[in-house]
């Protein structure tokens with residue numbers, strides 16, 4: 001608290017204060033009372049003035065305590081980057097050592113085992129194991145490689161083995177760590193829609209109570225008991241919602257901090273709050289529910305096809321395939337002793353070569369080589385390709401496809417055609433592994449009332465097997481990027497709030513359209529750019545924590561608003577009767593508090609009003625405990641606890657302070 005003081009004092013500048021109209025009103029009141037106290041000093045006036053200043057200071061203090069915690073996080077992030085150097089690749093092929101902070105978009109750098117990756121980027125060549133341990137986590141080596149959906153790297157992580165060539169994807173100051181630093185320091189905090197709504201409420205209440213207080217003066221004057229300006233200011237400050245006005249920034253900052261502690265980076269507070277109301281979660285399969293290192297494990301030739309012929313065709317179709325799947329096929333072929341020729345050999349031999357790259361829409365890849373069309377891909381599309389040229393898919397191949405799919409593997413059909421006829425040569429078995437612990441985590445999401453749907457480009461049988469193994473509620477197979485987007489639009493049209501988790505470039509449109517888009521940190525730069533959150537642990541069930549944080553944020557703000565407003569109402573009934581009992585003896589009946597004097601009643605209320613801010617700072621930072629109950633029940637519970645608590649607290653607090661004050665001579 002002490003270390004947050006200097007910042008709190010700096011925040012007292014009027015330019016900063018206008019952002020919070022409630023606290024700005026208190027600031028103006030404090031200044032007014034200071035002026036009056038200078039010209040007409042009284043013990044009461046000076047005491048009230050001092051406590052008004054303390055009220056403003058406690059307000060800025062709560063905010064700077066929250067920011068201070070973020071700053072400590074930010075400093076440790078910065079420290080990790082200090083003096084970081086990069087090996088920049090020059091146009092002539094040589095390299096030069098430059099400070100990491102000078103790297104620009106599209107620069108190409110080289111990282112070898114032991115190097116710290118200087119900035120965010122995409123691997124364009126090579127494969128490496130990278131220590132993805134995050135700010136809070138422990139060491140977690142993962143494989144990153146060019147070509148597929150696991151191609152992005154984050155600045156500040158260490159390469160553990162091998163060598164990669166990385167194209168920088170972030171301008172200086174725009175990297176992940178930079179954005180995280182800005183976020184935790186509160187520099188880019190924009191008001192969320194909920195915060196704006198609350199802001200409007202607070203401004204309205206302030207205006208209403210300003211009018212009430214001003215109206216009180218002439219009425220009281222008519223009755224011959226004109227209150228002094230200091231009393232009026234004190235009354236106003238007690239009535240306007242200072243508690244919540246002071247704590248709102250701290251609540252928001254604390255929510256963002258909690259997210260960073262869970263290794264989630266959010267680009268907006270809005271997404272975090274929306275997460276609290278999510279009812280459906282759509283997930284990509286490969287790389288999100290599974291690890292995404294889909295590798296070829298087996299070649300199954302069709303009856304009458306030589307195994308080597310299948311392997312050679314599979315290998316040719318993958319020569320120019322930059323995806324990890326494609327490269328794993330080349331590797332498996334080599335294990336079977338099938339090696340040359342490679343692309344360069346073919347070009348040197350003047351072969352007629354056209355590459356057909358893989359796309360998630362065609363679900364197929366391959367080459368056209370000297371009039372021969374070699375394709376591999378999803379059974380449905382390659383089957384249709386062969387059928388188009390009169391080549392049927394043999395029954396045993398169909399069976400093989402079913403068998404691989406039933407095990408949760410991805411079958412790729414290999415076919416070869418020459419323009420007049422086509423043959424299906426066999427299948428390649430791609431295997432992938434479901435990330436551990438998914439079942440229990442998806443069950444937890446179900447308990448929270450969130451429906452999980454896996455959307456995959458894979459075939460329905462594979463999708464069904466993986467869906468069952470992971471324990472999602474539903475799945476959609478053979479989905480194109482457009483289908484993924486359409487599912488989100490449909491859910492949203494039905495009035496549901498949708499979260500999407502994905503890792504691939506083909507997930508980017510859906511990630512952007514979803515109310516909450518969470519990209520896996522292992523994913524492509526496009527996916528991470530489109531999403532409004534990135535999970536550094538690449539855990540698709542992290543949404544459980546995100547939802548919890550979102551709900552907690554909303555509940556905390558709601559609870560403290562209820563408390564604050566109830567508090568102000570109670571203060572009104574505690575001090576107004578005490579103020580006018582002398583003038584209107586009838587009000588004596590209402591003066592149940594039996595406060596010592598009108599002056600000590602006012603001062604006690606002002607002191608209570610200031611102290612309650614400090615008393616609630618820990619709750620604002622920690623957050624009100626979130627339980628998995630429905631929103632209505634949570635609301636009812638909070639109204640009861642914080643509403644009732646807010647009504648009762650001032651009566652007790654003010655009475656106690658009044659007792660203490662009445663012991664001090666000179667006031668009242």
Ligand SMILES: Nc1ncnc2c1ncn2[C@@H]1O[C@H](COP(=O)(O)OP(=O)(O)OP(=O)(O)O)[C@@H](O)[C@H]1O
Nearest residue numbers: 284285286323358363364365376377378456457458
């Ligand atoms: N390199 C490749 N060459 C040919 N076909 C491929 C290749 N990679 C994948 N496929 C086929 O295309 C289908 C869809 O591709 P992919 O799995 O990338 O789509 P997706 O929509 O991202 O789904 P997922 O949820 O599995 O990530 C795969 O199921 C597979 O049949």
Ligand SMILES: [K+]
Nearest residue numbers: 237238240242
């Ligand atoms: K108040």
Ligand SMILES: [Mg+2]
Nearest residue numbers: 149284286504
């Ligand atoms: Mg994918």
